[in-house]
Amino acid sequence: MKNLRNTISHIAGTDADVLVNGETGTGKELVARLLHEQGNRAAGNFVAINCGAIPDNLIESELFGHESGAFTGAKGLRIGKLEHANGGTLFLDEIESMPMLVQVRLLRVLQERQLERLGSNDLIALDLRVVTASKVNLREAAASGEFREDLYYRLNVVTLDIPPLRERREDIPLLFHHFLLVAGARYGREVPPPGSDQTRILLTHDWPGNVRELRNVAERYVLLGENCNFDLEQLMFGAETQTMISLPQQV
Incomplete structure (x- = not known):
């Protein structure tokens, strides 16, 4: 764990996106919070979302937000988690559970650092760090087609492995x-x-x-x-x- 703590301290002050691997309960969100609190974005929001806990038909709106009338039931403007984390850190837990179509859109956001709310053509600039976490081997999931390979390599800038207790x-x-x-x-x-x-x-x-x-x-x-x-x-x-x-x- 000493090596892990040293790595966190070393990269916390950078803007690098981070992928955290570990079994359930190993403290992946704690690592994400440490990266946020020790980094340059500590004054911004730390926004956490569990991709496996949100129904597939809601996660896109949850992440990217929507305009009023963007779809049936969208009665007002909604700010998504990405936009809410602007200036801070977004933590995406259980990233392996994210639907493929949403993975495509997330990849574009990570590459361009801007987003469009659902139902809007306006681009919103993003300045945030993204920390993702997985309890499965994403490399193997990407190789088997269960996770987008291009997104995996985009997320895999810095990888932190948390050993089980x-x-x-x-x-x-x-x-x-x-x-x-x-x-x-x-x-x-x-x-x-x-x-x-x-x-x-x-x-x-x-x-x-x-x-x-x-x-x-x-x-x-x-x-x-x-x-x-x-x-x-x-x-x-x-x-x-x-x-x-x-x-x-x-x-």
């Missing part, structure tokens, strides 16, 4: 401590730090949900730990934790 176990204690502090401040609670046996439990777990799963366990530790003597083996399994704690204890 199971491959960087040395980071787990520090991350868990950080999440404990954040959760403690959020919920107004102080909890004892995990001891050596508890830390060993953290280190031996494979963390299929990666950093997201670790953060959830830390929040559970803060919220529910007192009811089970801060037993991490119980807290790390949601179903068992729920049956262990009665409703009166939870409220």
